[in-house]
Amino acid sequence: MTPLLSVRDLRTWFDEEGRTVKAVDGVGFDVQRGETLGIVGESGSGKSVTSLSIMRLVPSPPGRIVSGQILFDGQELLGLDDESMRRIRGHRVAMIFQDPMTSLNPFMRISAQIEEVTRLHLRHSKAEARAHAIAMLERVGIPDAHRRADDYPHQFSGGMRQRVMIAIALACGPDLVIADEPTTALDVTIQAQILELIRASRAATGSAVVLITHDLGIVAGMTDRVVVMYAGKVFETAATPELFARPGNPYTHGLLRSVPNPAAERGVPLYQIPGSPPDVAHLPPGCSFAPRCSRATSLCREQFPPFVELAPGHHSLCHFAHDVYAGGDA
C-alpha cells in the first residue's frame, strides 16, 4: 500500500543575519491512510517547521525548502504552483494550530470562517455553506450552534475556539489533518475534551492525523507511530508501543526516563538529560546530541551517525543504536 503522505529528505533552512539555520535537515517519514503519526520534540527540534513545510506555509524569505520530496497521495507538493497548492490546502490537507486566538480571524463571525472554506473548495452555495457550518459546529460539540454561529471568536472560551478550529479543519472532509500542539494552550480537563474530539472525529471520518506535541503522555494515548525529532533531524521512529517499550536512541530513552512516573519514589531524583536543546545554527560536527549524551564517544563527536534499522519500521539515528535497543543502559 502506498502511504498517504511520504516525506523524503526534507530540508527547510532559514537565512538569518547572514547565517543559515538548518531548522529541518533531512527529515523523512510516511503517514499511512487512517493512521495517527506523532511528531515529538523540544523547542527548536524542527517539528513545527516540518508541518509548515508540508502545508507549504513556510514564510519565505527567510525560509526556503532547499530539497526533498513531499508526496501526498502520489502527488509531489513541492513542485506545485500556488493555485494547485491552494486547492489541496484546507481541502485535502487541513491544519489545526496551537493558538486558536491568533489563527482565527477576530473580525469574522465563526460561521463565515467555516463557510469560506466550503464555498471555495466544495463549491457550496451560500445556503449549503451555512447549513454545513452549523452542522460542523454541532459535530465538534458547540452547544446551541445555531445561535453561536454568528458570534465572533472573542466570545468563545479557549477550548471552544479550538473546537471551532477543528470544525474549520474538518469542514471539507480532509484526508490528512495536521495538528500542531492543539492542546498546549488549554487546561487539563479542556485538553481531555479536545483529545476526545480528535479521537472521535478520526474514528468517524477515517482521516489520517499528524499530531505534533511535546507531551509524551499525549503521544502514548493518541498515536500509532512516533517520529522523535532533535535539532532538525529524525532521531528515532517506531510504532508507538515499541518506542515506549524499547527505545533505540539515547535521546528518546532519556526523555522517557525523565518524565515523573507513578513508580518513581519521592526523594529519588528523576533521570535527567544534562544541558539544553542545542541552537540549530551552531550544531557540533558529528551527532547533535553528543554533547548531552552519557554514552557519547569520540566517534559520536566526530562522525555523523547512521540511521540504523533495528526492526521493521523501527529506525534510530545513533552509532550505538543496537546497544541501546538491546537494553544497554545509556
Add this chain to the structure above:
Amino acid sequence: MTALVSARALQVHFDLGGGSLWSRMTGGERKRRVVRSVDGVSLDIQRGETLGLVGESGCGKTTLGRALLRLVEPTAGRVTFRDVDVTALAPEPLRLQRRHMQMIFQDPYASLDPRMTVAQIVAEPLHTFGLAYGRDRHDRVRELMAVVGLSERFINRYPHEFSGGQQQRIGIARALASAPDFIVADEPISALDVSIQAQIINLIERLQAERGLTYLFISHDLRAIRHTSNRVAVMYLGRVVEIGPARDVCDTPLMPYTRALVSAVPVPDPAVEARRTRIVLQGNVPSPIDPPAGCRFHTRCPYVVAACREVEPALQEIRPGHFAACIRISPEQPDIEAAGW
C-alpha cells in the same frame, strides 16, 4: 507541632467596579463585579514539607501563593508565618519578614531584569536585606551560582544570554540568596522543555533536602506535583476542594473534580492509555466573578444531585489526613461511584 505557614479563612477578592450610580447612569456595569480569586481558604504548611497546589487556570492558585507572601493584599482572613501574623504587619516589618519567604516565578525571563547581570540579580536580596557586603557578597553570589549549577564564568552575563532552564536557575539562586525558610514556586517548570523540567525538579528537591526548605509548589502538572509533593491541595474556583497526602490525592482521589482532573492527565505509557477510562467533563470552568451557588463544581459534576446546588460543602476528613469537599461522600461512603447518580 505548629505549622510554618498557616492560612485561615483567607480571601482575596478583586473589585472590578460597576454597580455605582455613575456606572449605571453612564451605561456601565449595573451590578458590582467582584472576582473571588481566593474565597475562604484555610491550610497549614508544615516545616520542611512540600505542599503541591494544583488547579486549572483561574482557580486562584497563583493568587493564593501570592497572598501567603502578601504580595497581594488579602481582603479577609489571616496568614501566619512562624507564628507572626503576616496580614497585620506594618510595611517595614513585612519587608524584613520577606527575607524568609521568597518566590520562584513561572516565566524565568520575565522575572529577571534584562539590564542587570547575573551577579547583580543574585546579589540584590543580599543588598536589600543587608546580609553581605563587598568581598563577602561577591563570594556568596559565586557560591549560590554553584549551588544551582551555573558556571562562575557566566557571572557578568545578562539574562538574555541564557537558555530558559538556566534563567530559571538564576531565579532560584536569587530566591535562595536571603536564606529563606519558605519558597512559593509558581509553575516553575511549565515554561521549560521536557528535558529541562527534570533538571529543575531535581534541583528544587535537592535544595530542600540540603537546606530544610518548605515549599508551596504550584503547578497544573499533576505528574510533577505527585513527584515533588508530600501533600497536595486541589483548588477549584477559589476554594480548596481536596487536600491530603500526595499519593492518596493523585492515586485515589475522592472529590469528583479531582477524579476528573487525574483521569484527564495523559500517561506516558501506551498500555495504560489503551485501557484506562477517562472522565471527560462537560463545559468550561465557570467565571470566578459569579461562582455557582452551593458546590462550585456542580455545573460540571457528573454526580450532581439537587442538594449540591444549595449546600456549599466543607472539607471533611474522609480518610486519615485526606480531606474532600463533597456532600455525597463521607468516611463511611468514600466512593462517589458507589454513591451513584
